Amino acid sequence: MHKHILKIALPSIVSNIVVPLLGVVDLAIAGHLGAPAFIGAVSVGATMFNLIYWNFGFLRMGTSGMTAQAYGQGNGDEAVCTLRRAVALALALGIAIIALQYPLQWILLEIIAPDAGIAMLARDYFFICVWGAPALLATMSFTGWFIGMQNAAYPMAIAIAINIINIATSLICVFPLGLGFHGIAVGTLVAQWSGLLLSILLYMKTKRKERLPKNARGSLFAGMGRFFRINSDIFLRSLCLMAVTLFFTSAGARSGEITLAVNALLMQLYLFFSYFMDGFAFAGEALVGRFAGAKDEKNLRKCVKNLFIWGSAMAVVFSATYGAFGEEIISLLTDQPAVNAAAADYLLWAAIMPLAGMAAFVWDGIFVGLTATRQMLLSLAASTTAFFALYYIAPTQSNNMLWLSFAAFLIVRGMVLLAAYRRLYKF
Template identity: 30%
Template sequence: MDKKFFQLTFYNILANLTVPLTGLADTAILGQLETHTFMAGVALSNVLFDYLFWGFSFLRMSTTGLTAQAEGNRNTIESFQILLRSLVVASLAGFLLLLLKYLIGEIGFSFLQGEEEVKASGYEYFHSRIWSAPGVLCNFVLMGWFLGRSKSGIVLAATILANLSNFLLNIWFVLYLHWNSAGAGYATTISQYIMLIFFLIPLTKERTRLGEVYDKIRIFSLSGFRSLLSLNSDILMRTLLLISTFSLFRNYSSGLGSEVLAANAILHELILVGAFWIDGAAVATETISGTLKGNKDFEGLKRILKLGIISGFAISFFFCFLFLGFSERMFGLFSKSKQVVFLAQEYGYWILPVLLLGATAFIFDGFFLGMSEGKTLRNSMVVSSLVFFLPIAYWGKLEASNHILWLSLTSYMFGRTLTLGIIAYKKFFVRKALSL
């Protein structure tokens, strides 16, 4: 188990390192322009994409956990059934977002705070990136399915290809064609469809198996979708609360001025990088815990949880040491504005408590996702967002204090760790048996 965990963690970290590069590439390349308006506009627009795209990240999470459990039961037919049904949901949702793109844009930007030039830039980015919706959602499903089958190498190759494409297209569209924020959006859209095509290539080798599965089950039966949508509804609520927390943090930041918003956008992207590093261990925990649940291995579940928490904390500490040790040089890569870099340095040390507390929360997330305990994750997120985050964040808004805003994010991570930790302790270290 230990060998498999570290192997999956290694591949997942390599794959996850490339995931936040989408946002980092947009931020860094737009930061090379003479004005920070375009960078701030993309940061504002990403509030909407956090809802639209990461709101559907339950497609990745539920697919990984359910697939891992099916693999643990050695039920190949169920594994492919999960893939096909999840792809149906992803495709329908993606095309629905395209149909409603103008309405979503108008309503979304009416709620966002920001200077007019910043909002105009964000609006251009939104309408160029929204075309990636079907590709992004299908990629969530395919990524989750390959991770659930412990095929992290395929996910690694796909994410490297997509993000390399995004980076090169960003340089071309933004710096050479001068399409500014719209160019960054088009680069991201094209890279997502490149990723989708790559994911579909390994499935061509499975076409015989897919044909067998389609013959043996009714893909579109209501009973087949019921269990999938039931789990997804809990994870969806959990994810929407998570996104709302970070979106509110970013929206409150915009009320402190475009320079503070730009500085917080840089720090937010760095936190995402750190989170994706830690998520390598979290996804490995998710995959193995799902398989162990399928095998009904209670002692194995306890061991993988301990191993995941230790690994997650070690990864977060290393990340903080690496980035904060070179903060001045690091922040200078993202913006030519001396004031933005200065502000990023002033508030940069909040990365440390946010990620150190967040590391354990991310591992708990992966653990409970692997066991498909959506209600546990939903309830924890309700308490963390409404009790540990919101009152402090609103206080920061009233006081116009960015330090208090960062304190609210730190408290939020503490709340997630505390609530999930209590549940895990009661289930696995107080009770001597668990119904799996």
């Protein structure tokens, strides 16, 4: 079982680390264009798309769980139809984003509120990259499908290819072709469509390898009821998650620029931990879904147990590392004395978060595999309520209270899903 878990988890961890590099590459190129405004514009533009695409994470998660169950059942028709439904929805959503690009950019810039010069550049970046929306959303669907088919190597290859193509095309567009700042967006756009093309090629290879039906007999619309129910639960869950994340950033900003900087750095440590935990969550999606589809409760329970063994090990390693070397890690990320000094007062939270959040990550993967998405939504509703209640009930809304509320948010998520699993499997 450990071998099966690592076969999914390790490539997924690599993918999770590689994907954010797309934004880092754009920032690095912008940093060599001679004006700080270009860096700010890329950052704002990336944030605009993150706010959009984060809400469509269900295209990957929902597809992964349903495909894994079809794989466990040996139902090739349903596996193929699941992908078709996901890609059809992804393309429809992508086209809708393109059609609504003008009101969307206005709303997003009102939310982010950059200064006028950066807003103008970010708007240009947005209007170019938005044409990649159908490709990016469809690629998310393919990624979920590959994971459901027990193949995490292909999503890793796609993520690496997208980054290599982005680097090459952005550099060519910016410098030899002389497109300047706009060349960064063109490079990103080319990389996104290239990622979709590679996804299609790897899908065709998978169909041959797995001997999937060339013309699936299942109807594209027959399973849409279950498909939309699962994905709507995950969509609403994502809204809760985004509300907490945006509020966390906003609350830190109200405490001053030093506190905002400290929180951003500590959150980077948490996000790095999350890249590893998401790898094991993806393994949970694939394997739990497979065993649930095959009605193999013995291996399902064994898989859950081993996922928590790996998750606990990761949490302890990260917690110990952040506890022992937190100051040194922060000093690598910034050379600002005031930020380093302030961070020392909050480093304990960096060590606590892996322990507080481990169970939430693992349970998320398990419940995606079970396609028990209503329980996932309820866990986010309960934990979001706990987050805001604890923060506002406190006598003072300090930064320590903000981090305590975030820790409670993670713990409650894990506890609610533990209770739900116990109800499902009576232990």
